Amino acid sequence: MGVDQHTDWDVLIKGLWRENPVFVAVLGMCPTLAVTNTAINSLAMASATFFVLFFSSLFVSLLRKVIAKEVRITTYIVIIATFVSLVDMLLAALVPDIHKELGAFIALIVVNCLILGRQEAFAAKNKVGLALMDAIGMGLGFTIALLMIGIVREILGNGSLFDIPILGASFEPWIIMILPPGGFFTLGFLLLIFNTVAQRRARANAITS
Amino acid sequence: MMSENQQFTSPPVTPDMSPEPGPARLIATLGLAGFFAGLLLVSGFVLTKPIIEQNKAEALKAAVYQVLEGCVTFEQLIWDGKILSQGTPTGENAAPVYIGVGEGGRVLGFAITTEEPGFQDIIKAIYGYDPVLDQIIGMEILESKETPGLGDKIFKDANFKTNFDALAVSPEIISVKHGEKKNPNEIEAITGATISSKAVTRLLQKGMAAWREPIQLFFQGMKQQSLPAQDQKS
Numbered sequence: 090m091g092v093d094q095h096t097d098w099d100v101l102i103k104g105l106w107r108e109n110p111v112f113v114a115v116l117g118m119c120p121t122l123a124v125t126n127t128a129i130n131s132l133a134m135a136s137a138t139f140f141v142l143f144f145s146s147l148f149v150s151l152l153r154k155v156i157a158k159e160v161r162i163t164t165y166i167v168i169i170a171t172f173v174s175l176v177d178m179l180l181a182a183l184v185p186d187i188h189k190e191l192g193a194f195i196a197l198i199v200v201n202c203l204i205l206g207r208q209e210a211f212a213a214k215n216k217v218g219l220a221l222m223d224a225i226g227m228g229l230g231f232t233i234a235l236l237m238i239g240i241v242r243e244i245l246g247n248g249s250l251f252d253i254p255i256l257g258a259s260f261e262p263w264i265i266m267i268l269p270p271g272g273f274f275t276l277g278f279l280l281l282i283f284n285t286v287a288q289r290r291a292r293a294n295a296i297t298s
Numbered sequence: 299m300m301s302e303n304q305q306f307t308s309p310p311v312t313p314d315m316s317p318e319p320g321p322a323r324l325i326a327t328l329g330l331a332g333f334f335a336g337l338l339l340v341s342g343f344v345l346t347k348p349i350i351e352q353n354k355a356e357a358l359k360a361a362v363y364q365v366l367e368g369c370v371t372f373e374q375l376i377w378d379g380k381i382l383s384q385g386t387p388t389g390e391n392a393a394p395v396y397i398g399v400g401e402g403g404r405v406l407g408f409a410i411t412t413e414e415p416g417f418q419d420i421i422k423a424i425y426g427y428d429p430v431l432d433q434i435i436g437m438e439i440l441e442s443k444e445t446p447g448l449g450d451k452i453f454k455d456a457n458f459k460t461n462f463d464a465l466a467v468s469p470e471i472i473s474v475k476h477g478e479k480k481n482p483n484e485i486e487a488i489t490g491a492t493i494s495s496k497a498v499t500r501l502l503q504k505g506m507a508a509w510r511e512p513i514q515l516f517f518q519g520m521k522q523q524s525l526p527a528q529d530q531k532s
Contacts, residue, residue: 123445157319157327164331171335175342182349185357192443192450193418268490269448 097222104226111234111276112283116203121235122272124194128251131239132232133187137180137195139228141172142204143221149212150220156213165208166199173198203231234279241275242266357440358424362409365426365436366398369406373397375516382516395509398426405520407435408513414501417493419443421452423501425462427510429517433482434471434502437462449494458495461485467506473499 110116120138125131148168149156156164177195180188188195198204207227212220243249246266248256265271362372376385377393387393394411407428413420422441425434439453451458465471466482473496479486485502487495 155327156331157324159319160324160327163328167328167331167335171338174339178342178346178350182346182353185350185353189442190450192445 097219100219100222101226104223104228104230105233106230108227109230109234109283110203110227111231112280113287114203114206115280116206117201117231119197120194120201121238122269122276124191125235125238125242125272125275126246126267127190127243128236128239129187130190131235133180133184134191134194135228135232135235137176137191138198138201138204138231139224140176141169141198141201142207142228142231143224144172145169145204145208146212146220146224147217149208150215150217153213161213162205162209165205165213169204169208170199203227237279238272238275241279242271246271354440358411361424361438361440362396362398364438365409365424366400366406367426367436368400369398370401371399372409373399377512382512393509395513405517408509408517410505410509410513411440412501412505412508413441414497414504416442416444416452416497417449417491418445421494421497421501423498425502425505427467427506427513429514431464432467434462434465434467434506437498437502439498444491444494448488448491451488451491452494452498455488458486458488465502467502467510471499471502471506 104110108114111118111121117138120134124134145165145168149165152164173196176198177188180191180195207223211223215223240250243251244255245263246268248254248260248262263271266275363369366372373384373396374387375382375393375395375397376387376391377395378391382393382395384397396409398406398409400406407426409424409426411422411424413422415421420441421439421444423437423439425437427433428435437459442450442453444450444452453459461479462485464482465485469483471483471485473487474480474484476486476489478484485495485499487499
């Protein structure tokens with residue numbers, strides 16, 4: 090029992106840091122670079138992706154014994170596309186302004202390799218509980234990564250955070266940070282920090298062991 | 299550490315000894331997936347459609363008030379294929395033209411909805427047209443899926459929007475590079491979003507080509523109707 094609990098917990102937290110989909114696996118780069126120009130856009134895109142990942146994992150895991158392996162990819166795509174279309178309708182109905190901001194990138198969640206990757210690598214091979222833990226962990230890891238990039242870009246590019254001005258009127262916004270190059274700069278900088286910390290940790294662990 | 303990671307991402311592969319499924323099973327799997335996907339999507343569509351329609355109507359209402367400054371009420375016009383007229387639009391004969399009225403019943407102008415393919419998808423916009431000055435007096439984007447940070451400047455860039463404060467429609471509206479605007483019929487394009495800027499130019503060109511003349515005729519007719527009434531009063 091104890092071992093199982095440890096395993097479940099490990100499945101959940103691995104997506105946050107050790108196997109973070111953005112900073113380690115470098116998956117889902119299209120939304121990561123395109124819609125992280127503000128913190129609210131990042132949060133909205135990450136929430137939409139989380140929703141799709143969670144429900145896709147639920148159904149793929151539930152139906153893993155029913156879906157024949159010859160048609161599994163097609164079936165996963167149908168499941169994922171269904172939830173992407175649903176999230177698109179829900180955002181248009183509930184938060185039309187954010188739906189307008191995210192533009193075509195909501196529909197592009199269908200081709201986010203993070204989602205299809207988790208179905209093929211994990212949900213299709215594990216029980217529902219574990220598949221959902223994995224989806225929550227990976228979804229949160231993706232949310233954290235997008236939020237970090239969005240926060241940096243909005244503060245430097247607009248002088249605000251969640252549309253609230255925080256750097257005062259004297260601050261001259263770095264416009265480039267909300268433009269596409271700003272996405273690459275921020276991602277590169279955060280990857281550098283992430284990898285440096287990971288390497289130092291690995292080195293410290295090696296010395297300890 | 300590495301072996302622990304592999305435990306979750308790549309479980310040990312065991313040889314698949316199960317018999318190969320027949321075509322009927324494969325078709326049934328995909329058919330069922332399609333059926334349930336369709337069921338979920340149609341349910342979602344039916345549930346969200348009224349809310350989305352209401353959001354669009356509110357956005358349209360707000361946009362009309364923005365493109366026709368000082369507007370207190372507006373009315374959608376009817377198009378019979380030849381002339382514009384006032385009445386109750388039924389859907390089939392509803393023109394994408396709204397007459398905006400200000401304080402004292404004065405006609406401020408006409409708001410026209412129009413659309414054109416942009417960089418990503420169809421851009422839907424509404425703009426205000428003043429038939430007396432024969433110029434566009436405001437423009438708002440209703441729907442757009444243009445690239446965040448670039449193409450979406452067509453509705454976020456305040457400088458770009460000033461192009462439409464007093465844009466002459468004759469000679470035909472054209473798009474010029476940023477900083478090269480010399481004439482009142484020119485739109486300064488957004489640097490890095492030329493396709494989106496040109497799409498906005500095209501949608502205004504098309505809108506004006508379709509509705510300028512009918513609006514002028516309708517407006518002249520309104521003025522002629524009001525003149526005898528004023529003569530009677532005097």
